Amino acid sequence: MLTTSQKHRDFVAEPMAEKPVTALAGIGDVLGKKLEELGFDKAYVVLGQFLVLKKDVELFTEWLKDICGANSRQAASCTQCLKEWCDAFL
Amino acid sequence: MPSFVEDPAQLSKRRLRSELAAHSVPLPAADSGKEAYVELYRRHVAARSGADFSSDEDEGRGQAGGSGEEASIRDEGQKTELEVMDVSQLTDVELKARLLQYGVNVGPIVASTRTLYEKKLRILLKPVSQPPLNGAGYAAQYSDVEDEDEDDDDDDEERDYGSVHAGGHLEADEEQDQEGHNQDLMKDKNATRKSPAFSPKPSVFRPQFKEPVSDILMEMFPGTEPTPTGISATCRRPIKGAAGRPVQFKYPDTPSSPGTKERRELQRHLVPTWIQMLVFLLVAFLFYLIFSAMQGVPDSPSAVLLHRSGHEGELLGDLSSFATSEDPPLVSGEE
Numbered sequence: 001m002l003t004t005s006q007k008h009r010d011f012v013a014e015p016m017a018e019k020p021v022t023a024l025a026g027i028g029d030v031l032g033k034k035l036e037e038l039g040f041d042k043a044y045v046v047l048g049q050f051l052v053l054k055k056d057v058e059l060f061t062e063w064l065k066d067i068c069g070a071n072s073r074q075a076a077s078c079t080q081c082l083k084e085w086c087d088a089f090l
Numbered sequence: 091m092p093s094f095v096e097d098p099a100q101l102s103k104r105r106l107r108s109e110l111a112a113h114s115v116p117l118p119a120a121d122s123g124k125e126a127y128v129e130l131y132r133r134h135v136a137a138r139s140g141a142d143f144s145s146d147e148d149e150g151r152g153q154a155g156g157s158g159e160e161a162s163i164r165d166e167g168q169k170t171e172l173e174v175m176d177v178s179q180l181t182d183v184e185l186k187a188r189l190l191q192y193g194v195n196v197g198p199i200v201a202s203t204r205t206l207y208e209k210k211l212r213i214l215l216k217p218v219s220q221p222p223l224n225g226a227g228y229a230a231q232y233s234d235v236e237d238e239d240e241d242d243d244d245d246d247e248e249r250d251y252g253s254v255h256a257g258g259h260l261e262a263d264e265e266q267d268q269e270g271h272n273q274d275l276m277k278d279k280n281a282t283r284k285s286p287a288f289s290p291k292p293s294v295f296r297p298q299f300k301e302p303v304s305d306i307l308m309e310m311f312p313g314t315e316p317t318p319t320g321i322s323a324t325c326r327r328p329i330k331g332a333a334g335r336p337v338q339f340k341y342p343d344t345p346s347s348p349g350t351k352e353r354r355e356l357q358r359h360l361v362p363t364w365i366q367m368l369v370f371l372l373v374a375f376l377f378y379l380i381f382s383a384m385q386g387v388p389d390s391p392s393a394v395l396l397h398r399s400g401h402e403g404e405l406l407g408d409l410s411s412f413a414t415s416e417d418p419p420l421v422s423g424e425e
Contacts, residue, residue, distance in 0.1 A: 053206070054197035063206050 008077065011043075012084045019043045026070065026077035034068040050082045057083060108179065177208050177215070185211065 004012075008025035016023070021043050022032035040046050053059045057079050064075040180188065182199040185207055189196045192214045199207055 049202060052197055052200065052203055054195055056195065056197070059203075059206055059210065062209070063203075066206070 004080075005077065008081050008084075011081050012088060015089055016043045016047065016085065021046055024078050025081035026074035028074075031068045031070055031074065038067060046078075047082055047085070050079070050086075055083065055086060177212050180208075189214075 005025055007023070011019070011023055011025055019042065020032065021027055021035045021040055022029065023043050024046060027035065035041070035046065040049070049063065050060050053063065060082075061072070061075040061079050064070045064078055065072070070078070177185075182204070185204070186196045186199055188211055189207060192211070194207075194210060194214070196207065197203060
C-alpha cells in the first residue's frame with residue numbers, strides 16, 4: 001500500500017469501540033455482508049482473528065481471501081489497517 | 091510389485107478407525123472385528139478416494155497384472171493423497187509441532203485458524219519435492235534421450251518404491267528426497283508416454299501432479315507466466331521460514347512498514363504545490379520591488395510607462411524647455 005485511504009486513516013485514528021466490520025479499510029458492503037453472515041459482524045471480531053493469528057500479516061491476508069473472497073488489495077489494506085490500529089492502541 | 095500403500099487390510103485397526111472418523115463414517119460397534127472396519131473403509135473411504143482420483147482404485151484391481159510402472163504411478167498418486175490426508179489428520183499439537191519444525195511462528199490452533207495452518211504446512215511440505223518438477227521435469231520433457239534409458243528408470247523406480255514402502259509410509263520427512271526424485275521420473279513418464287496403451291493414465295494423473303505446482307507458483311508470482319525452463323520458479327524467496335530459515339517478518343522491500351509510510355506521508359504533506367507557487371510569486375514580487383527601488387522614482391519603469399502613455403508630448407516639451415533653460419548657466423560656468 002503506497003497511500004492510505006481516508007477510511008484507513010479514520011479507522012486508525014481512534015479506538016474501534018463498536019464499529020461495524022465495514023469500517024475496516026478494504027471491507028466494503030459486499031465483503032462486509034459476507035463477513036457478517038459468517039459471524040464477523042463487528043470490527044473487533046475480525047481483530048480477534050488477526051490477534052489469534054499472532055498478527056501474522058501473511059496468514060491473516062490469506063484468511064481474509066479464503067473466508068470472504070477478498071482480493072489481494074482488499075485483504076492487504078484491511079490487514080494493514082488492523083496492524084496499524086494494533087500498533088497504536090494495543 | 092510394490093504393495094498398496096493404503097490396502098485397508100494392511101492398516102492397523104486403530105488407523106482404520108481414525109481414517110473412518112476423518113471421513114465422518116459412523117464407526118461400527120467397539121467389539122466388532124477388524125473385518126468390519128476394513129469393509130467400511132473399502133466402502134466409504136476407498137470409494138471416495140477413487141472418485142477423487144478418477145477411480146484409479148478400480149482400475150488397479152482390474153489390471154492386477156499390469157506392468158510395474160503403472161503400479162508405481164498409482165502408488166505415487168496414493169502417496170500424495172496420503173500426505174495431504176495426513177496433514178488434515180494431525181492433531182492440533184502435532185500440527186503445531188510440524189509447523190515449528192519449519193520455523194513458523196504458530197499461534198493457537200483453533201477452529202478458525204486450523205485450516206490456515208494446515209494449508210501452510212501443506213505448502214511448506216511441497217517445495218521439497220518441487221524443484222525437480224520445475225527444472226529437470228520440464229527440461230526432460232523436451233529432450234529426446236529420454237526414450238532410450240526409460241526402461242532402466244522403470245526398474246530403478248520399482249526398487250525405490252519397494253524400499254520406500256518397506257520403510258513405512260508415515261515417515262514423510264525422511265522420504266522427501268527420494269520421493270522428489272521419483273515424482274520427477276513419474277512426471278517425465280507422464281509427459282513423454284503418449285502411446286495408446288497409456289493414454290488414459292496421463293489424463294488421470296496429470297492434474298494431480300501439475301496442480302500443486304501451478305497453484306503455488308501462481309500464488310507466489312501472480313504476474314509471471316509458467317516457463318518451460320522453470321527459471322522463474324527457482325526463486326524461493328517468498329517462502330518465508332521454509333527449510334529451517336528464520337522467519338523474517340519484515341522484508342526490506344515491503345512498502346507497508348509504518349516507518350516508510352510515515353516518511354512518505356510527511357513528504358507529501360510537507361510542501362504542497364500551491365504553497366510552492368505562492369512562495370515563488372512572493373519572492374518574484376520582492377525582487378521586483380527591490381529592483382524598482384534601486385532605479386529611483388522618476389526612472390522607475392512604471393513611471394516611464396505612465397508618462398509615455400498619457401503625457402508623452404508634454405513630457406518631451408518639459409524636457410526640452412528644461413534642457414534649454416539649464417544650458418546657458420552651464421556654458422557660462424565653463425567659460
